[in-house]
Amino acid sequence: MTVLLEVKALSKVFGGVHAVDGVDFSLDRGKVLGLIGPNGSGKTTLLNMIAGTSRPSSGHVSLDGTDVTAFTAHRKVRRGIARTFQSTRLMRDWTVRSTLELASGARRGPRTPAEIAELVGITDTLDRLTGSLPSAIQRMVMVASALATHPELLLLDEPAVGMDIEEADRLQSVIRVASSELGTTVIVVEHNMRFLMPLADSVLVMASGKVLSEGTPQYVRNDPAVVAAYLGD
Numbered sequence: 001m002t003v004l005l006e007v008k009a010l011s012k013v014f015g016g017v018h019a020v021d022g023v024d025f026s027l028d029r030g031k032v033l034g035l036i037g038p039n040g041s042g043k044t045t046l047l048n049m050i051a052g053t054s055r056p057s058s059g060h061v062s063l064d065g066t067d068v069t070a071f072t073a074h075r076k077v078r079r080g081i082a083r084t085f086q087s088t089r090l091m092r093d094w095t096v097r098s099t100l101e102l103a104s105g106a107r108r109g110p111r112t113p114a115e116i117a118e119l120v121g122i123t124d125t126l127d128r129l130t131g132s133l134p135s136a137i138q139r140m141v142m143v144a145s146a147l148a149t150h151p152e153l154l155l156l157d158e159p160a161v162g163m164d165i166e167e168a169d170r171l172q173s174v175i176r177v178a179s180s181e182l183g184t185t186v187i188v189v190e191h192n193m194r195f196l197m198p199l200a201d202s203v204l205v206m207a208s209g210k211v212l213s214e215g216t217p218q219y220v221r222n223d224p225a226v227v228a229a230y231l232g233d
């Protein structure tokens with residue numbers, strides 16, 4: 001098993017707020033990591049720093065042995081790090097096909113946009129405008145768009161928000177296929193434990209910007225510190 005992502009002493013301070021405070025972890029290639037924690041615990045800020053949309057105050061991020069800490073978000077996409085956002089950020093008057101074609105131009109790989117659309121189960125939407133689609137399908141388009149860049153590391157920020165059980169199950173299968181068949185390493189931030197726990201190989205729990213607990217889903221579920229800080233809420 002090879003380590004793909006290494007995060008060392010990563011911190012972000014906004015004014016006086018330590019949003020992320022000395023976080024260390026590593027992630028093996030092809031694994032799915034769940035990132036959980038109460039509101040405001042620093043999950044999105046951590047994801048932003050890994051993705052390059054926010055610059056760390058201190059610390060390092062390396063991907064496959066390369067220090068990518070100072071890379072811009074675009075350079076990180078070209079290096080193999082893709083992300084989705086909590087809110088949908090699609091160009092509403094673009095078709096799904098154009099959206100996926102644009103994404104695939106950022107980092108070429110073996111799969112065509114049409115193949116990615118099929119993998120995600122959105123082939124029937126390829127000629128629709130993204131803005132005309134229901135929000136759950138827009139979220140699937142965001143995931144497809146990230147996968148179209150052939151990422152080594154895929155970062156998903158609350159991907160199942162607003163999805164019903166059937167839609168969330170479909171997204172779960174897509175993430176499983178990305179991890180097991182495409183070899184993509186995935187970090188999923190999610191409050192929906194029913195969605196996350198069966199999917200994650202391991203879970204990192206944050207509280208007040210620090211790592212509170214880390215381990216298998218079963219381990220963190222039973223960790224008294226986690227129960228007190230989060231799951232017991």
Ligand SMILES: Nc1ncnc2c1ncn2[C@@H]1O[C@H](COP(=O)(O)OP(=O)(O)OP(=O)(O)O)[C@@H](O)[C@H]1O
Pocket residue numbers: 014017018019020037038039040041042043044045046
């Ligand atoms: N751009 C910013 N400017 C100032 N403070 C910020 C900024 N972004 C985040 N914060 C603060 O940093 C802390 C961590 O926020 P963050 O959004 O990373 O938490 P989170 O765990 O993702 O929360 P949620 O589950 O609600 O999305 C919070 O106290 C938040 O108010």
